[in-house]
Amino acid sequence: MPSCALQGHSRRPQHGRGPPGFKHRFLVGLILAFGCLLAVTGASSDDESSSSKEKKVAIVTLVTTSTYIPGALVLAESLQAVKAKGDRVLLWVGPEDDPRSDMTPDRIAELKEYWDETRQLTKADGSYTECQISEQHKTLIQENPTLKGLDRYWGTCSKFAVWGLVDYDVVVYMDADSVALHNFDFVFDYLDTGEAHFAAHGVPECWDTNPPQFLECNFYTAFFVIKPLPHVQSYFHQLASKQYLAEGEITLLNQVIQQWKPLPRFTLVAQTEAVRPMADDGKTMDWSQAKVYDFAGNPDTKPWMSHALAKQYHDPNWHAYFGSMVPGTEGYNRYMVPQKIWNDYYDKVLAKKEKKQKATKEEL
CATH class of the missing domain: 3.90.550.10 (Spore Coat Polysaccharide Biosynthesis Protein SpsA; Chain A)
Incomplete structure (x- = not known):
């Protein structure tokens, strides 16, 4: 059996959830x-080989x-x-x-x-x-x-x-x-x-x-x-x-x-962090390297907020935090590229919902 890997000190997350003055008792x-x-923290004796099933x-x-x-x-x-x-x-x-x-x-x-x-x-x-x-x-x-x-x-x-x-x-x-x-x-x-x-x-x-x-x-x-x-x-x-x-x-x-x-x-790439995947030239962001994007941040910066504001202002490049963003700029490539992907998916979701509601009305 491996020795305990637990520590008695707090390992605070580094991505900005909450004030630095908050302290938590570690029991x-x-x-x-x-x-x-x-x-x-370690392997279990009940594990089965990944190849066995x-x-x-x-x-x-x-x-x-x-x-x-x-x-x-x-x-x-x-x-x-x-x-x-x-x-x-x-x-x-x-x-x-x-x-x-x-x-x-x-x-x-x-x-x-x-x-x-x-x-x-x-x-x-x-x-x-x-x-x-x-x-x-x-x-x-x-x-x-x-x-x-x-x-x-x-x-x-x-x-x-x-x-x-x-x-x-x-x-x-x-x-x-x-x-x-x-x-x-x-x-x-x-x-x-x-x-x-x-x-x-x-x-x-x-x-x-x-x-x-x-x-x-x-x-x-x-x-x-x-x-x-x-x-x-x-x-x-x-x-x-x-x-x-x-x-x-x-x-x-x-x-x-x-x-x-x-x-x-x-x-994983988090919205609140500054780091983004870069191409070999070190200058161009390469989103093909990222698997998942997390819209971390306060409630006003969530993707559905940006989507709603984009519709309200008739501006597809509107971001809830930054406002209207210019395609091709660093800020746009950093924040709007994943937001636009989210918007496209949500538009599909809404279109399916509208189609279903229309079909239901026709049946009535």
């Missing part, structure tokens, strides 16, 4: 009581409010376009378990048209995990404009439920505000070698050194790969119930998971 005693989390795989997302429904629909549309393999599973939280959710049967029905399966997370079965926030943090968020939208992370700790999807051998989790740019099927075999049961994309600071020092930096949680193990879900669920996580699940995952396998660079 060393509780962690030691649970042991080394062998399933996360065909893997059953899934791509999973999470929706806690209707705000993210456009994102989930586009994500599914983009996965279809890049021919990503795996079942499409959407996890959601209902208002009966948390009043901050506004999910309704009609909204779930719309999502079912794009996702193979929708699973409700509940308190009753322990699959719903709330990110707790202190009254002090609530006050700080309300009084500080720069922290606008931070309170939306209340439901992201339910990402832990992916470890409970034991029907699958490998699961890829993707945030609902991300879009698939190119096929990434290679990640389903990525954990076949080595001892790690968790793969993710390091933050830009990981590549500040040559070679990269992944043990010294953090990872994103907008896109990650796991082998489902139910006791890991239970472990994170119990940890989250004992501490405040104002920044969402990312803090706890980076604190606990010390042995992780870094995904190749540009498997």
Whole structure:
């Protein structure tokens, strides 16, 4: 059995979720009581060889409010376009378990048209995990404009439920505000070698050194790969119930998971980071290298906001944060290229919806 890979210090994410003054208690005693989390930090004796059977795989997302429904629909549309393999599973939280959710049967029905399966997370079965926030943090968020939208992370700790999807051998989790740019099927075999049961994309600071020092930096949680193990879900669920996580699940995952396998660079690109994939000339951005784009940022910068404003201003090059952008400029290539891709997918989604509504009216 490998030795514990847990550390007693906080490994803060580097991509700007929350104020630098927020501190989180790391429950060393509780962690030691649970042991080394062998399933996360090392190989399990129950593993089967990847060649012994065909893997059953899934791509999973999470929706806690209707705000993210456009994102989930586009994500599914983009996965279809890049021919990503795996079942499409959407996890959601209902208002009966948390009043901050506004999910309704009609909204779930719309999502079912794009996702193979929708699973409700509940308190009753322990699959719903709330990110707790202190009254002090609530006050700080309300009084500080720069922290606008931070309170939306209340439901992201339910990402832990992916470890409970034991029907699958490998699961890829993707945030609902991300879009698939190119096929990434290679990640389903990525954990076949080595001892790690968790793969993710390091933050830009990981590549500040040559070679990269992944043990010294953090990872994103907008896109990650796991082998489902139910006791890991239970472990994170119990940890989250004992501490405040104002920044969402990312803090706890980076604190606990010390042995992780870094995904190749540009498997994920985040909107909020400055780094973009570049061509060999070092001057031209090369989006063909990127597999997934995450529209990280505050609520005002989400892709559905840019799409709505583009329609409102009759300007296809409108970005919610930057305003009208000029094609061919660095800013356009950096931010509008993935936004335009998202817009095109959402236009297709809306066209399908309109066609269905028209057909329904004709039947009546």
